[in-house]
Amino acid sequence: MITRKKTRQIMVGDVAVGGDAPIAVQSMTNTDTRDVAATVSQVERLEAAGCEIVRVAVLDLAAAAAIRAIRDQIRIPLIADIHFDHRLAVAAMENGAQGIRINPGNLGGPEKLARVVAAAKAHHVPIRVGVNSGSVEKDILKKHGHPTPAALVESALRNVALLEELDFREIKISLKSSDALATIDAYRLLSERCDYPLHLGVTEAGGLIAGTVKSSVALGMLLYEGIGDTFRISLTRDPVEEIRVCYELLRSLHIRQRGPELISCPTCGRCQVNLFGLAEEVERHIQNMTVPLKIAVMGCVVNGPGEAREADLGVAGGHGVGILFKKGELYKKVPEAELLAVFLAELDKMAAQHEKGGQ
Ligand code: SF4
Structure with missing residues (x-):
């Protein structure tokens, strides 16, 4: 404190x-x-x-x-x-x-x-x-x-x-x-x-x-x-x-929060998706958002699901796929080619719900 x-x-x-x-x-x-x-x-x-x-x-x-x-x-x-x-x-x-x-x-x-x-x-x-x-x-x-x-x-x-x-x-x-x-x-x-x-x-x-x-x-x-x-x-x-x-x-410092918090891993040899590109696009997308969501973008299914589950919306990369988590629950598997579009659409949906107070 x-x-x-x-x-x-x-x-x-x-x-x-x-x-x-x-x-x-x-x-x-x-x-x-x-x-x-x-x-x-x-x-x-x-x-x-x-x-x-x-x-x-x-x-x-x-x-x-x-x-x-x-x-x-x-x-x-x-x-x-x-x-x-x-x-x-x-x-x-x-x-x-x-x-x-x-x-x-x-x-x-x-x-x-x-x-x-x-x-x-x-x-x-x-x-x-x-x-x-x-x-x-x-x-x-x-x-x-x-x-x-x-x-x-x-x-x-x-x-x-x-x-x-x-x-x-x-x-x-x-x-x-x-x-x-x-x-x-x-x-x-x-x-x-x-x-x-x-x-x-x-x-x-x-x-x-x-x-x-x-x-x-x-x-x-x-x-x-x-x-x-x-x-x-x-x-x-x-x-x-x-x-x-x-x-x-x-x-x-837990003093003030504005907009989503993005947690993303640094990647390592276990990463099997283009995480840098995905994280950068997500970061750009959330720049002017004001809702306090927690988002996790993680590279693999070893450590990824843990963080992804803790987030409001998370993804853990797999072999050519991304596994999406919503509010701690496994939501769906998405082919890597569609991952960014699906993730951003889910994010926008969640943000709109949050703004309406219907999260
Ligand atoms: S989440 Fe997976 S890919 Fe990312 S740094 Fe951790 S072990 Fe490596």
């Missing part, structure tokens, strides 16, 4: 973050935000995959203005990611951004920050204080020697204090390092020092395999310890892949 650290709850649009709210899954678009059609299209794909909050980069006033048209066409809350220019933060909020991610210390001084905070209060927009290894202030760096976890935390709390001095508390915090162990230490430390909701992430984590492993190690440990209220898995990939990894991570 994971005991979640109790944090203050904030609202990002209509999504609650922190407190007893479910851990929210985020991603960030990699389109030019000024290109409204491309950005909306990517957000729609993210929404279909289960993304709950999306962040867009705001590099200039045209991008801030584009937020209005983007917001009109998407359903999930939008956060504007801003560096250095307080005018972009204000413009993003005026155009409907439901959250902003800034580093309060690098907006150009107290007056400019006060303008941002005034706009955030007027528009009921929370602020994510985003600190990373590159943003740690010089004096803190000098004190710690490097952007150590303690330095990241000190920098974050200093930036948070700037907002608190303006009587602003609708805050969440992120502390990003590209090192998994430093990320764990930093968030642990921060979690002891404040009760603001935390956005977890490993920055510049890498491509699909390296990024997934690094992020899963760091975020998995933190989430297991009850730390973290929202998170993003950063990958050098199509951001839709980030969402899939997010849900697999939450599923592995």
Whole structure:
């Protein structure tokens, strides 16, 4: 059982973050935000995959203005990611951004920050204080020697204090390092020092395999310890892949489940069907399904039937055939040539029944 650290709850649009709210899954678009059609299209794909909050980069006033048209066409809350220019933060909020991610210390001084905070209060927009290894202030760096976890935390709390001095508390915090162990230490430390909701992430984590492993190690440990209220898995990939990894991570920790769980064996010398092809096609088919079914795709009749029986729908490969199991019972034998089509048809039938509540 994971005991979640109790944090203050904030609202990002209509999504609650922190407190007893479910851990929210985020991603960030990699389109030019000024290109409204491309950005909306990517957000729609993210929404279909289960993304709950999306962040867009705001590099200039045209991008801030584009937020209005983007917001009109998407359903999930939008956060504007801003560096250095307080005018972009204000413009993003005026155009409907439901959250902003800034580093309060690098907006150009107290007056400019006060303008941002005034706009955030007027528009009921929370602020994510985003600190990373590159943003740690010089004096803190000098004190710690490097952007150590303690330095990241000190920098974050200093930036948070700037907002608190303006009587602003609708805050969440992120502390990003590209090192998994430093990320764990930093968030642990921060979690002891404040009760603001935390956005977890490993920055510049890498491509699909390296990024997934690094992020899963760091975020998995933190989430297991009850730390973290929202998170993003950063990958050098199509951001839709980030969402899939997010849900697999939450599923592995038994925190949240979305869509079917696919269990498939790695195959070995006993396998007598084209299991890789079958598993890949099944995986593609279930990508945007939301029903929580357990599916098993196994290569042989030695170990396959055990897993297949435990699943809602399972198949164990035989010599040129697949043996289908439904809800733990042997259902039928299907020639390999028809296996994929029959399996997917059964899966769709089961999903439809599940959606109707008639499982
Ligand atoms: S289920 Fe069968 S084919 Fe797959 S890894 Fe296990 S023994 Fe090998």
